[in-house]
Amino acid sequence: MEPCFLNAAAAAVRIREKSLTSEALVRSCLERIAERDAEVRAWTHIDPEYAIAQARELDKRPVAGPLHGLPFGVKDMIDTADMPTTYNSPLYQGHRPAKDAGCVAVVRQCGALILGKTDTVEFAAGGRKALTRNPHNLAHTPGGSSSGSGAAVASYMTPLAFGTQTGGSHIRPASFNGIYGLKPTWGAVTREGAKLLCATCDTIGWFGRSVADLALVAEAFRLRDLAAQNPVSVKSLKVAVCRTPYWKQAEPPARQALATAAERLQKAGAQIQELELPARFGSLDEAQRTLTYGEGGPAFLPELLMHGDRLHPEFREMADNQRAVTGAMMVEAYDLAADCRKTFDALFNGFDVVLTPSAPGEAPEGLHTTGDWVFNGMWTVMHVPCLAIPCITGPKQLPVGVQIVGPRYSDARLLEIAAVVAPVIDIGAGQRDASAAG
Amino acid sequence: MEPCFLNAAAAAVRIREKSLTSEALVRSCLERIAERDAEVRAWTHIDPEYAIAQARELDKRPVAGPLHGLPFGVKDMIDTADMPTTYNSPLYQGHRPAKDAGCVAVVRQCGALILGKTDTVEFAAGGRKALTRNPHNLAHTPGGSSSGSGAAVASYMTPLAFGTQTGGSHIRPASFNGIYGLKPTWGAVTREGAKLLCATCDTIGWFGRSVADLALVAEAFRLRDLAAQNPVSVKSLKVAVCRTPYWKQAEPPARQALATAAERLQKAGAQIQELELPARFGSLDEAQRTLTYGEGGPAFLPELLMHGDRLHPEFREMADNQRAVTGAMMVEAYDLAADCRKTFDALFNGFDVVLTPSAPGEAPEGLHTTGDWVFNGMWTVMHVPCLAIPCITGPKQLPVGVQIVGPRYSDARLLEIAAVVAPVIDIGAGQRDASAAG
Numbered sequence: 001m002e003p004c005f006l007n008a009a010a011a012a013v014r015i016r017e018k019s020l021t022s023e024a025l026v027r028s029c030l031e032r033i034a035e036r037d038a039e040v041r042a043w044t045h046i047d048p049e050y051a052i053a054q055a056r057e058l059d060k061r062p063v064a065g066p067l068h069g070l071p072f073g074v075k076d077m078i079d080t081a082d083m084p085t086t087y088n089s090p091l092y093q094g095h096r097p098a099k100d101a102g103c104v105a106v107v108r109q110c111g112a113l114i115l116g117k118t119d120t121v122e123f124a125a126g127g128r129k130a131l132t133r134n135p136h137n138l139a140h141t142p143g144g145s146s147s148g149s150g151a152a153v154a155s156y157m158t159p160l161a162f163g164t165q166t167g168g169s170h171i172r173p174a175s176f177n178g179i180y181g182l183k184p185t186w187g188a189v190t191r192e193g194a195k196l197l198c199a200t201c202d203t204i205g206w207f208g209r210s211v212a213d214l215a216l217v218a219e220a221f222r223l224r225d226l227a228a229q230n231p232v233s234v235k236s237l238k239v240a241v242c243r244t245p246y247w248k249q250a251e252p253p254a255r256q257a258l259a260t261a262a263e264r265l266q267k268a269g270a271q272i273q274e275l276e277l278p279a280r281f282g283s284l285d286e287a288q289r290t291l292t293y294g295e296g297g298p299a300f301l302p303e304l305l306m307h308g309d310r311l312h313p314e315f316r317e318m319a320d321n322q323r324a325v326t327g328a329m330m331v332e333a334y335d336l337a338a339d340c341r342k343t344f345d346a347l348f349n350g351f352d353v354v355l356t357p358s359a360p361g362e363a364p365e366g367l368h369t370t371g372d373w374v375f376n377g378m379w380t381v382m383h384v385p386c387l388a389i390p391c392i393t394g395p396k397q398l399p400v401g402v403q404i405v406g407p408r409y410s411d412a413r414l415l416e417i418a419a420v421v422a423p424v425i426d427i428g429a430g431q432r433d434a435s436a437a438g
Numbered sequence: 439m440e441p442c443f444l445n446a447a448a449a450a451v452r453i454r455e456k457s458l459t460s461e462a463l464v465r466s467c468l469e470r471i472a473e474r475d476a477e478v479r480a481w482t483h484i485d486p487e488y489a490i491a492q493a494r495e496l497d498k499r500p501v502a503g504p505l506h507g508l509p510f511g512v513k514d515m516i517d518t519a520d521m522p523t524t525y526n527s528p529l530y531q532g533h534r535p536a537k538d539a540g541c542v543a544v545v546r547q548c549g550a551l552i553l554g555k556t557d558t559v560e561f562a563a564g565g566r567k568a569l570t571r572n573p574h575n576l577a578h579t580p581g582g583s584s585s586g587s588g589a590a591v592a593s594y595m596t597p598l599a600f601g602t603q604t605g606g607s608h609i610r611p612a613s614f615n616g617i618y619g620l621k622p623t624w625g626a627v628t629r630e631g632a633k634l635l636c637a638t639c640d641t642i643g644w645f646g647r648s649v650a651d652l653a654l655v656a657e658a659f660r661l662r663d664l665a666a667q668n669p670v671s672v673k674s675l676k677v678a679v680c681r682t683p684y685w686k687q688a689e690p691p692a693r694q695a696l697a698t699a700a701e702r703l704q705k706a707g708a709q710i711q712e713l714e715l716p717a718r719f720g721s722l723d724e725a726q727r728t729l730t731y732g733e734g735g736p737a738f739l740p741e742l743l744m745h746g747d748r749l750h751p752e753f754r755e756m757a758d759n760q761r762a763v764t765g766a767m768m769v770e771a772y773d774l775a776a777d778c779r780k781t782f783d784a785l786f787n788g789f790d791v792v793l794t795p796s797a798p799g800e801a802p803e804g805l806h807t808t809g810d811w812v813f814n815g816m817w818t819v820m821h822v823p824c825l826a827i828p829c830i831t832g833p834k835q836l837p838v839g840v841q842i843v844g845p846r847y848s849d850a851r852l853l854e855i856a857a858v859v860a861p862v863i864d865i866g867a868g869q870r871d872a873s874a875a876g
Contacts, residue, residue: 199637222759330847409765
């Protein structure tokens with residue numbers, strides 16, 4: 001098997017055991033990119049020679065951090081000192097930050113190398129879309145705004161990549177691309193050096209092709225330090241299936257994915273219960289949108305003043321507050337989110353984990369849309385950790401995932417739960433890998 | 439009178455009326471810096487020729503924005519593309535960001551010129567202190583972490599400067615230096631490009647020497663758009679005097695300042711009432727410190743991994759979470775802050791504005807401390823706008839201020855209230871100006 005088809009966790013073991021070099025892995029990823037990226041268009045910047053040089057340097061050094069020798073894709077709204085950072089905006093072509101974003105610095109220090117920058121919706125917020133296509137069907141969106149990162153990991157161009165989520169920019173593409181993704185608890189991972197949209201919601205996350213991949217990166221960010229761990233088994237696990245207040249917007253494939261995941265878990269011995277959230281949770285999606293618009297205005301005021309009409313109308317409108325979001329509306333949204341955060345955490349007396357849709361269905365056709373984040377915004381604004389797990393293949397032969405959600409700062413626990421539920425939920429993983437590798 | 443002694447609002451009028459050029463103002467500020475800064479040490483970077491060149495450029499252009507031709511000092515933990523940004527850290531000497539922080543871009547686009555960078559406590563957080571001295575008595579601290587900005591405005595080296603507040607880094611130096619300062623509602627001003635410490639609390643603010651100065655900058659940031667305005671008069675104003683749960687830590691000068699401000703307002707016709715906050719507000723200071731430490735850890739993890747022992751022990755300790763802040767402690771602090779925000783806003787049915795101490799007393803002696811932020815952290819974590827107003831001169835001949843506080847997103851209203859209460863509270867303003875100008 002070509003090294004590019006190895007999951008991050010498997011590659012890390014081989015690099016540690018000296019049965020694989022970082023250079024061989026990177027070369028394999030670069031070959032895969034050369035083969036596939038003309039169609040998928042996941043990357044905005046790749047410098048093969050530089051990537052190989054980085055890998056060679058790492059191969060000379062003793063294995064230190066958990067990510068030693070692993071390639072990472074970086075969503076192009078996250079700063080890198082040695083590569084352009086354009087935010088996919090015409091206003092920032094050729095922009096090159098003076099230092100790495102915090103998250104990039106952390107993974108580099110833990111041994112990763114940055115393979116390149118991945119395409120994103122403009123400023124990870126609106127405006128122009130990424131050029132990236134869904135690797136499972138090029139006529140479909142890979143989701144957004146972390147379009148390139150999701151597609152790059154799914155198509156075996158890189159084992160790991162950063163995404164971000166303010167509404168549903170991380171978990172939704174994970175579902176559309178059939179991969180794993182973790183959006184950690186808000187505040188647990190530095191967001192310095194990622195373009196600001198909404199400080200209340202902006203969260204850095206990462207994609208991989210297994211739970212173990214996500215856990216490796218969590219180790220780099222020391223998420224394990226934040227909670228004491230107990231062994232987890234599916235048999236003793238109480239799973240709350242949450243259709244959310246937005247169930248009407250769930251299309252048949254999303255409904256089927258949720259039912260299938262619950263059924264598989266039940267068959268494996270988990271206790272399944274339904275979770276109906278209190279009525280006020282039904283306003284969380286709107287609250288997330290209000291806060292993003294209301295904080296996005298001040299965030300894009302500099303671009304409006306600097307660039308005027310050259311700034312995409314969606315950001316001009318936001319900076320000009322054309323929707324007339326008032327302070328009272330912001331305060332109401334902040335307070336609702338805070339209330340729901342507290343209420344949601346308290347529910348975890350009755351169960352261990354929440355199982356809920358990742359997206360309304362399969363990836364929509366066309367690149368004019370990246371799909372709706374109605375099944376994500378509520379969790380983002382609640383600051384809870386969300387972990388995307390692939391589940392079924394839909395009627396259009398596209399992947400459809402689910403997500404598991406824990407209370408705030410339970411990231412380490414959520415990863416342990418994911419490690420036991422993922423093999424039950426994602427029974428197509430082996431097949432997916434084999435097919436892609438073949 | 440030398441132009442450097444003009445308040446920003448007065449200078450703006452003269453520039454608009456063409457009775458003053460930006461160049462003349464800048465030259466006067468530079469002369470003042472040359473005279474005073476060897477002692478005060480407010481600045482980490484000044485380039486006189488570049489400052490004059492910027493001013494000349496502005497003098498050639500028609501007056502556009504509200505800040506046209508006005509010099510601005512920028513706290514050196516806020517990015518500037520054309521000047522070094524060191525965060526007062528030995529790890530970032532010579533660092534030069536590729537783009538301006540959002541707040542810097544906004545004031546530049548509104549006509550301001552950046553006069554230079556001002557000294558700060560390392561990363562505006564801990565570690566090494568600024569070299570800046572209190573211009574009223576060089577043996578005393580000007581406060582921190584916005585040490586240089588506070589001292590520069592107070593000593594007439596610049597009419598305006600940016601500070602930031604995570605605990606009490608903005609309002610406290612305003613009090614210690616006898617100047618005005620606004621810490622806006624959290625989220626109302628972009629914090630992009632300021633070194634991250636605690637996303638929940640970090641707030642950009644600005645200093646001036648009058649309420650009108652602060653209002654000019656608020657106009658640039660469009661804070662006026664966020665609330666409908668009604669005329670305010672002292673006679674109809676209901677003022678709630680809040681000793682806070684930390685009153686025991688108020689030294690006699692702070693107690694005297696609060697009593698004096700209340701008495702002056704009462705004599706001017708305002709209705710004064712006492713506000714005793716519910717008992718749980720007494721845990722807000724601790725909550726602010728917990729959140730700063732708990733979010734500061736992930737924020738400084740990149741520096742810890744990159745620089746190891748070269749990073750100041752205070753940040754190593756934080757990134758290593760040596761105080762063992764748990765997720766449960768974070769959640770408790772978040773939820774307490776959210777609860778108090780909501781409770782506090784609701785209190786405003788009974789009064790218009792809160793009057794409360796800015797600091798425990800006069801500026802402490804020595805540069806080993808910047809004083810305590812116990813009278814600031816609770817307001818910062820509650821996200822409410824705070825406006826510092828000078829009030830009395832203490833027994834050591836140092837200024838002591840008070841602050842007025844409004845509910846979230848009432849920044850515009852708070853500025854209107856400040857405009858009528860400041861002339862009543864700060865009756866020494868004329869004397870201070872005349873003395874400094876003489």
